[in-house]
Amino acid sequence: MVVLTEPDTDHLPIINNSCKSPSFFNDIPVIDLSKPDSKNLIVKACEEFGFFKVVNHDVPMEFISKLESEAIKFFSSPLSEKLKAGPADPFGYGNKQIGQSGDIGWVEYILLSTNCEFNYQKFASVLGVNPESIRAAVNDYVSAVKKMSCEILEKLAEGLKIHPTNVFSKLLKDEKSDSVFRLNHYPQCPDIQEFNVKNLIGFGEHTDPQIISVLRSNNTSGLQILLKMAIGFPCHLIRIHFSSMLATRCRYITYTHQILYLSNEIVEVMTNGRFKSVKHRVLTNTLKSRLSMIYFGGPPLSEKIAPLPSLMEGEESSLYKEFTWFEYKKSAFKSRLAENRLTLFEKFGAS
Numbered sequence: 389m390v391v392l393t394e395p396d397t398d399h400l401p402i403i404n405n406s407c408k409s410p411s412f413f414n415d416i417p418v419i420d421l422s423k424p425d426s427k428n429l430i431v432k433a434c435e436e437f438g439f440f441k442v443v444n445h446d447v448p449m450e451f452i453s454k455l456e457s458e459a460i461k462f463f464s465s466p467l468s469e470k471l472k473a474g475p476a477d478p479f480g481y482g483n484k485q486i487g488q489s490g491d492i493g494w495v496e497y498i499l500l501s502t503n504c505e506f507n508y509q510k511f512a513s514v515l516g517v518n519p520e521s522i523r524a525a526v527n528d529y530v531s532a533v534k535k536m537s538c539e540i541l542e543k544l545a546e547g548l549k550i551h552p553t554n555v556f557s558k559l560l561k562d563e564k565s566d567s568v569f570r571l572n573h574y575p576q577c578p579d580i581q582e583f584n585v586k587n588l589i590g591f592g593e594h595t596d597p598q599i600i601s602v603l604r605s606n607n608t609s610g611l612q613i614l615l616k617m618a619i620g621f622p623c624h625l626i627r628i629h630f631s632s633m634l635a636t637r638c639r640y641i642t643y644t645h646q647i648l649y650l651s652n653e654i655v656e657v658m659t660n661g662r663f664k665s666v667k668h669r670v671l672t673n674t675l676k677s678r679l680s681m682i683y684f685g686g687p688p689l690s691e692k693i694a695p696l697p698s699l700m701e702g703e704e705s706s707l708y709k710e711f712t713w714f715e716y717k718k719s720a721f722k723s724r725l726a727e728n729r730l731t732l733f734e735k736f737g738a739s
């Protein structure tokens with residue numbers, strides 16, 4: 389059981405109750421990786437949704453359970469202990485503050501670079517265990533998820549008829565791949581009567597910068613994904629951000645658990661905008677706490693990113709300037725969560 393820390397609710401973004409239908413439908417694309425037609429279905433899901441649920445993958449349940457139980461132990465530790473593994477700069481333990489630009493949410497997390505030893509020591513010292521055992525638990529899980537991610541990316545390239553089919557996967561397989569692993573814990577959140585609201589924002593709306601994100605969560609709802617086809621749907625979600633009020637038109641799909649793949653900003657560039665990165669956010673749950681584990685597969689820092697020539701049709705011109713992942717990441721990590729990070733790299737956009 390996760391022991392709750394009670395972050396104070398001052399200044400946290402909240403969602404107004406008056407919106408009746410931030411859509412609850414569960415008809416999301418499901419990809420069975422063992423099926424031969426999965427390559428075409430992956431392309432279709434990426435084009436139409438930007439995400440899908442994965443079944444019949446080879447990520448062993450024992451790796452998932454082991455890491456989830458270490459995470460539960462970590463987040464159940466006294467706040468004073470957890471703070472010793474922080475602040476998140478960006479790696480380490482973070483509480484309510486997301487990134488370095490003032491975003492906040494009802495969340496605590498641990499962010500690890502998959503190739504930095506120091507991180508594991510911080511994590512392990514809170515649990516009072518040998519860093520080796522934590523490193524092994526993270527490595528087992530991350531290696532299995534990375535293998536699955538490469539399989540998905542190769543099927544994606546095959547479905548797109550790109551040769552060689554390792555154009556995306558080689559970036560993750562590279563020993564210098566700049567990948568990140570994240571554990572998020574959203575403590576159960578009581579109703580906040582004085583605002584007449586039910587949900588606090590756990591993790592504000594954003595797209596993920598890397599190539600792909602693979603998300604696994606416990607059986608607590610909270611993740612919401614903005615449906616591409618529903619942008620402009622007339623449902624008003626009123627978000628109160630500090631003292632300002634923002635009204636947005638949006639329609640979200642609410643997603644509960646298991647393993648989910650999300651298409652990200654770098655894939656949007658490499659496909660010259662054909663696959664859009666998907667906007668998502670997390671709302672807190674009033675009854676249960678939520679735990680999620682996300683692998684963000686990124687390219688090596690020196691990798692040059694540009695639209696793949698094999699995907700450009702006829703006279704189609706590149707929408708983006710070429711940049712290295714280092715340049716992109718440097719700019720992305722200065723941005724606010726909800727910002728469009730690609731604008732700066734568009735050929736015809738503001739620069």
Ligand SMILES: C=C1C[C@]23C[C@@]1(O)CC[C@H]2[C@@]12CC[C@H](O)[C@@](C)(C(=O)O1)[C@H]2[C@@H]3C(=O)O
Pocket residue numbers: 478486487488489491499568570594595596597598684720721722723724725
């Ligand atoms: C506000 C921010 C947090 C973030 C870096 C950023 O400046 C903008 C992108 C955010 C994000 C979203 C996906 C991942 O959770 C993350 C680790 C990433 O690579 O980009 C976070 C960053 C973070 O939490 O530091």
Ligand SMILES: O=C(O)CCC(=O)C(=O)O
Pocket residue numbers: 570572591596603605611668669670680682
């Ligand atoms: O915790 C989740 O379910 C999603 C979090 C997320 O989107 C992120 O960490 O980038």
Ligand SMILES: [Fe+2]
Pocket residue numbers: 594595596601668
């Ligand atoms: Fe995300």
